[in-house]
Amino acid sequence: HEIEVGIRYHEDEEDRLQRNSNYHQEGGRLILDDLGLLGNAGNRVQEAEALAIYIQDTIELGNWVLTPGLRYEDIEQKRTRWETRDGRTPNPSSRADSNIRDTRSNDTQVWLPGFGVLYNLSESTTLVAGIHKGFTAPSNSPDVDEEEAINYELGFRYNSGRISAEAIYFLSDYDNLLGECTASSGSDCTIGDAFNGDAATVQGIEFLFTTDLIRTGNYNIPVTFTYTYIDSEFDSDVADTAFFGDVSEGDPIPYILEHQFNLSVGFLKDQWSSHINVSFVDEVCVRASCNAFERTDDTLTVDLSTHYALSERVDLYGKVENITGEVDILGRHPYGARPNKDRTATLGVRIDF
Template identity: 95%
Template sequence: DGADTAAGSIQLRSNSREYFSRGVQLGLDWQFTRGDAIHEIEVGIRYHEDEEDRLQRNSTYHQQNGRLVLDDLGLLGNAGNRVQEAEALAIYIQDTIELGNWVLTPGLRYEDIEQKRTRWETRDGRTTSPSSRADSNIRDTRSNDTQVWLPGFGVLYNLSEATTLVAGVHKGFTAPSNSPDVDEEDAINYELGFRYNGGRNSAEAIYFLSDYDNLLGECTASSGSDCTIGDAFNGDAATVQGIELLFTTDMSRTGNYNIPVTFTYTYIDSEFDSDVADTDFFGDVSKGDPIPYIPEHQFNLSVGFLKDQWSSYINVSFVDEVCVRASCNAFEKTDDSLTVDLSTHYALSEKIDLYGKVENITGEEDILGRHPYGARPNKYRTATLGVRIDF
């Protein structure tokens, strides 16, 4: 409210950090024909190193006459002195085989990732120099190594020039952090469907299933969980399945204007497949509980009008309510949200474009999240006018 505060009542962190990244990547493409089959083989290898260096301080202030006044410039390192590093090796081979109406794509990838974190002592009473990187000031180290093989197989079958059947089975993974005893996120992913492209009209319907052997949760500043940022947690087995629909068309009847229409819809059924003892991230999970923040229904409808230099669009999107914790108790859900946006553009020239937009025209007020630290609203009605210049 702008009132003066007591000395030292406000703490600010200098979130200083440096990032370092380097690597090398080599690739080989080889095309040949064997009988009626056309092969395109890709082979690649990549070595990569990453490093994040944090040396941060907390300082205290008070507010006086509406301004922040420094009381104590904290010692460098008192808010964090650590280095996180990773070395990753990836090798893959893939063969795209064209055989009549069939396109077959088998592939295999290998990943070897070594991660390490070193923390130096910063706590009061345990060091007089929180910025020191001396061996005698090391607080702790931890590491996590991941080696994984990732096979995959994709299939396309061209029913006609406009219609294609698609199917695939692929193993996917997400590397854990350097938290020890945490496994990589591991899933077998299936898809089956079709794509149609008939010029003015196109459509797509895909069924998907992700069978997780281990669902990974990672603590971040935005997760809001009672955990240490950077830590990771095993969520054990889980299943995510659903269907994605896409339809596009142009409703114009003359060549003087265009009315493009795009509709997308996604249905997702997600749940944990096992009981997980109480963790700082997932909470207490029972088999059949929903996976947090995955909506069951969501869709988007976009209708445009394009004529000469003008282009205008109305966009309607819906996102279903979600549980923010597996337990889904009181105050652990979001609201479903229906949002209507309107935008228009006028091209003054090839390089200058005038635009205006109104987001959330109806002024809906919804809770879209509850992390971190309580309910988070959607964006309220917002109008924007601008000029875009392409140099």
Template identity: 35%
Template sequence: MSTLLRTAIALALLPAAPAFAAAETAAPTEEALVRLDRINVFGSRDEVEKTAGSAHYIDKEELARFNYSDVHRVLRQVPGVYLVEEEGYGLRPNIGIRGSGTDRNNRITVMEDGVLIAPAPYAAPAAYYFPTMARISGVEIKKGAAAVQAGPRTTGGALNLLSTPIPGETAGLLDLSMGSHGGVLARGWAGTQGENFGALFEGVRQESNGFKRIDGGGDTGFELDDAMAKLRWTSSANAQRFQQFDLKLGYNTQDSDETYLGLTEDDFAADPFRRYAASRLDNIQTRQRLFELRHLVELTDNIDLSTVAYRTEFNRNWYKLNDVQGLSISAILDDPATYASQYAWLTGATSPANALRLRNNNRAYYAQGIQSVLGVGFSTGEATHDLEIGLRVHRDQEDRYQDDDRYQMVAGQLVRTSDGAPGTQENRVGDAEAVSLYVQDTIEWGRWILSPGLRYERIDLTRTNYSTATGLRDVVLSRNESQVDALIPGFGATYLATEDLAVFASVHRGFNPPGPGSNADPEESVNFEFGLRYGRDALAAELVGFVNDYSNLVGTCTASTGGNCNIGDQFDGGDARVQGLEASLAYDFGADGPVSYPVSLSYTWTDASFRNSFNSSFEEWGNVASGDELPYLPEHLLNAAIGMQGERWRLNLAGNYIGRMRTEAGQGAVPAGEKIDSVVLWDVVAGYRVNDHFEIYGRVENLADETYATSRRPAGLRPGLPRTSTVGLRFTF
């Protein structure tokens, strides 16, 4: 095996993170470490340092500093990542990278353990499942040309979440915490690895009563259960070829009393945590099942093959208020004076029969496929090569089978007046079949690391619309078929100026495929970046400039964007440019002393605007003039953290500045009803280790109890999480 491959040994067998490094169990021996698994984006921090582009790896020690269960709070420390909170707990995150858009992560590639994890990654990426952050042991973010490797969505980048690995020896963890708003989180796992067999079993229970209050009473919390099992077989140490089989099984359910109905300006100012009576019945229930079989084999010392077969199944039904007498709830909240009667019914006044429509947003998804990566190490003269050839054959589907119920508001209570039959509101299926191939060579030649790569995507899309007259599937109204072929090149170069300083640059094609039945063209851009990376002893720093030059920016209508559009419709936005600077700095002032003082800083500056004028029915854009700023992209983002850690104790403080955002495209002064004000949020955590296995900890999120809005979509203002305290006990063995 080449030197490069040996440095990229995966972390899949390292024990999960305890509270801090001093409490870790003994590291497994080198013989116990699993070989390189190329399905994952990186596999180790060493690979990040060699990446010809901007990349970040948040390992288990960094995750353990604050032990967040909300992925938004985890990712705020990474420059170039944009987030829009929704319900305050990160259950349905909105993540974008380098201005890609933040609605339901539908403009980035999201993976778990290197496998596409959205319920239908090609047919419907803007869905409502995200891995439970409490059981994640590492986070990988890849930007620039490096994102070409993951695909299919290469405009912003790739996010890969690493699940708890099988430990190299018998080990386990039990973490129990409780806190504000009836919050409870219980997580436990146990695993072991022998000479040939290994296993891990993990479970998470998370719940809260919620922090909002419904007029007249009602539930606003959630319950989440997550279970995972991993089984492993590895060949004997004296086997001619090393082989490994991993079976991974997952099951996740969620029951959340959440709504899309926000608040008007005046109501938010009076009580930001209020919910109107019309949202009392809003509830989403989900179920996700995961099956995954992985195989690794070293064919020779310089050739290895990683293969994974996977299938996910996801069902969801979000029963929620859709409209009032045909008026969208966003239109009512935007202008409650004009729609005074409808607003009164939302807040509890008696309405006519059938005035309020609640929708069973019932959908079923599956995704399945097989992907393989062949790695070949060789040399040409003084240059060493690590060639990867990857193939993915994939199929997924979104099945919408929805109906509407009608209600009357009677003195603050919802009374059903009409019960819709299943399939009579939406009765359609979207299918996607994809074959993708990528080739990438990492060339080390003296002080240079060169990474040319090319990805090919062929996607067949089909949308079948059935009759909603009866809800049956015996009448096909229409079938729309389309095909997308795309070549996605990328090239990155890193120059190791000194042992501590690296200069890098990359260029690649940004690509986002359209959805089934879409009349929009694929989203395309040319993306550039140039940066410096420095690391010496306890100091690490990076500075990157980037430009994403869109030839066609695409907007997608989803339930979470709101507005009067058909779900799934896509809109061409033409020329746009997103450019900015990303900076990060980390240093430990006491790395070799009895008390360490780690500090970190990350900053993002963004300039994002349309480069053409047009009129769009996509509500976030509207009538666009050249130079208008893109919505939901703050100009400034800043994260700063400082900590102190002794032999048995730790204390960490983090602050986040989230700059002002527009909620609709525009320029100049931002109208009051089209902006989200800036905010500074502080989090603090402390822990005390009683002995080698037992720790007591506490955390306070939003320490200053700032009241702030997170968004205006899809309907009205939404509040962020108020001050929330948590205390917990953690036991490791």
């Protein structure tokens, strides 16, 4: 037995007292028109206190390694907003009790058990399995539940020195999928608000393979290939919300890719090292409804990099990203379609002191 116990206490505070100022441009310079009242863009304080306690035991029984564990989380969150809207306060920076616009809080307590298993078939092959309860705390939004899921994994790992491979099946069974409004989410919602997504399922397989195609005293050609397949969907209807939209059972979860892979081939000789990297990401829905203009493009990207070590401390490098110059839409939030990175060439010197 190898027992591990931990405890963590954390306090956090966000204090936002902001203003919007107006400018115009003349001759390439910004000219201030109106400084704006302090607080006209936001006057609020958010606070959080969190306590986490866990215990984990590692048990070795012959070829078996068992890892049971248990974690407890207690999180208290609170937000206070003061009035900043025109016509409702003469001073948007005031934090007097009479200027309080609203307060809200959310308290969460949760127990998180988990159990992992390793079985060594041989010196090079290991079977892995596990079941763990996952958790994400909601924001201080009232009437929003924490995100909870039971996560399963099953697979194997192989390492013979020259060849390394791994295949893992995973399944996340969500009791409640949590959505949180952020500056990059692009939804018509207030930053910090959270939304219940109800039941959802995410499952798939991850595959990794690495080897040296050629390994001699003069040069090496290493190869690495990774592939991930994910199937995700909502398991129930969700009433129209500012974050998820109008969801029907079976709709895909936004921004979760179905297919993605990466292939890297290198050439290493003396001080030289060069790599070509090919990556693919599948098209994806950005809203559950997946209507027109709610989908990204699939993208194949080719990058090339090379390094030359002048000495132990000086390294010359160059790289070309997106060699083909492919232009695709990779996202549509927060403010419309966003393309991938254009063809970019970089040359540089790295010096370690």
